[in-house]
Amino acid sequence: MKHKHILIDNKVEIVEDRYDAVWAMDVDYKLTAFNTSFGDRLSKAGWGKPERGMDLHPVYQSAYFFNPCSKGCAQALDRYPTTSKHTFEENGELTVHEFSFQPFMNNFGEVIGCCIWQKDISQVVKNTHRLQESERRYREAQEITVFGHWNWDIREDKISWSNQLFRIFEQEPGKFDATFDALMKIIHPEDRDGFVEDVQDSIKKNRMHDVIHRIVLDNGNIRYVHQKGRPFYDENGKPYRMAGTTQDVTKDVLANQQIVEQNHELQNFVRIISHNLRGPISNVLMLSKIYEWGKDPMNDDIVKKIEHTTEALDQTIKDLHLSLSLKSADREKFREVHLKDVMKDVDGLLSEEITKYKATIRTDFTKMDLVFGAKSYVVNIFYNLILNAINYAKEGIPAIISINTEELVDSILIRFTDNGIGMELTPEKERKIFDMYGRLSGATEGKGFGLYLVKTQVEAMDGKIEVQSEKDVGTTFTLIFPKNHIT
Known part of the structure; x- marks a missing residue:
């Protein structure tokens, strides 16, 4: 029996340095071995310093923390090792502790006591x-x-x-x-x-x-x-x-297919309507040309209004045709476009406006001089963005337009920055300026079709356009094109 108690003591000492509380008792509930953590736990429960031979019956019956031990020890002494989890409130927090009860037997198979192992598994439970x-x-x-x-x-x-x-x-x-x-x-x-x-x-x-x-x-x-x-x-x-x-992605694919079909139907509808209207519009414009002006001022005024309205309708139909043609661009004809060549064409197209309004255009294509697409699209994009900057210059201050490029890992950035009137840009205004006939402000002439064409042509080349603007400071348009086609 003494040898068995020594064995129990040794097993308890193995876990002496652990935070877990470990102790052993005999069949009479007398404390036979314990580690430091058990002593700390017993003192915390108000029972003072533990001693060998201490009767654990009253501890199990009255100490809140040790209360689960009565049942567990009884089962262990009846040869049934058990493990149980219990929740306690400590320092205002709930903690979970696991109690393990293991019987000890002598060489004759007789139970001579049990060992109890208690550990705080709160963190394990929380993690679980x-x-x-x-x-x-x-x-x-x-x-x-x-x-x-x-x-x-x-x-x-x-x-x-x-x-x-x-x-x-x-x-x-x-x-x-x-x-x-x-x-x-x-x-x-x-x-x-x-x-x-x-x-x-x-x-x-x-x-x-x-x-x-x-x-x-x-x-x-x-x-x-x-x-x-x-x-x-x-x-x-x-x-x-x-x-x-x-x-x-069934819903998304089917929805996209439906959108494509609706777009095709819409395009066919626009083509049919515009084709049917072009004849009558041409006739009305032709009649206005052969009208004898100057005989009746009232009739002259009426015919002039009819002519202006018809011309506006004719231009609207042309704009729709152009928009549709851009959206159905032949990508197989896209090539690498050199931005320096684009600027040569734009300088020729805008030479009169640049001279008249004393505008300054500064370019820096040292980081990237190529985009993949149609040169005519890129020329039109540059033309409209530069003309837009000239039109929205501050009164009495010539426009200064800076165009530079940046090469990222998978994309190419082209920035157009001006010193114009700018604007307080809200998400709603940002959306509207790229709509067909949308405009930055009502202070200048024009239909506002330019930015819509820019956005349409940028997207036709798999790119996107972003705008930043500050009132009385200026505006920056950023074009973002994929780099995957650039060799």
């Missing part, structure tokens, strides 16, 4: 709850955005799917054997070659796998999914797995 909450939110995000994640073991040809991915493909977990061949059978036959080519290219070139394709569900319905992923390689450079996400 935090992880569970994170997983819950992640599942909700997958359900809301209709996307799931996957992992493909290339060597074993095994694909693991998240639950949301099974929902997207309408397959039942446990019954569907997710392999590459099984996935290929779900992918629409017309999209399989493109999908395989993108996967192989991704692995071969170590680039992102990014493709939208159709899948055919068991009931015959078709869905569009957006697959994104990346390959992983071992120390020998051999691919061993791919991981990524799949999102159901």
Whole structure:
């Protein structure tokens, strides 16, 4: 018996330096061994410094913290090791502690006492709850955005799917054997070659796998999914797995298809209407030319108004035709355009305005002198933005227009900055100035079609335009073009 108690003491001493409280007792609930943490915990409970032989019965019955020990020790002394978790309030905070009760037996198999191990697992519980909450939110995000994640073991040809991915493909977990061949059978036959080519290219070139394709569900319905992923390689450079996400984009694809169809219908409608109107408009303009002016002032005034209205209608139809032609640009004819050559053309077109208004144009294309697109578009963009700066110069102060470029990793920036009247630019005003017939202000003449054409032509070349302006300081237009076509 003495040898067994020494053994228990040694086991307790092993955890002497731990924060966990560890102690042992015999079958009569007499304290036989304990570590420092147990002593601190007992003193904190109001029982003073512990001593060997101390009766633990009253401690278990009256001390709030040690109350779980009565039941646990009784089970351990009855040969049943147990573990239980209990929540306590300490210093105004809730803490969770785990109690483990382990019986000790002699060589004859008789229970001679038990060892109790108590540890604070509050942080573990918090981390577990935090992880569970994170997983819950992640599942909700997958359900809301209709996307799931996957992992493909290339060597074993095994694909693991998240639950949301099974929902997207309408397959039942446990019954569907997710392999590459099984996935290929779900992918629409017309999209399989493109999908395989993108996967192989991704692995071969170590680039992102990014493709939208159709899948055919068991009931015959078709869905569009957006697959994104990346390959992983071992120390020998051999691919061993791919991981990524799949999102159901059926609604977006169908909506875009509907928009495209509506745009085609709208374009056809505009062409038909404009074609039918051009004849009557030409006739009215021709009649105004052969009208005998000067005989009747009242009639002259009426005919003049008719002529002006008809000319405005004729120009509107021409603007619509031009807008449609820009939106259906032939991208195969796009080439690298040198900005210095563009400026030569623009200087010739605006030479009269530049001289008349004493405007100064400063260019710096040292960082990038190329954009990819149609030269006629770029010339028109430069022409309209420079003319816009001249028109909106401060009264009595000649316009100074600075044009410079900047090369980023995947894009090219062209900035047009002037010292003009500027404006207080709100999101609503920013949107309106790029609308057809939108204008920066009503203080100058013009239809305001220039900026609409600029935006349309920039977007026709896969670019975008941004504007910043400050009243009485000036305006900056920034053009952003992709660099992927520049060699």
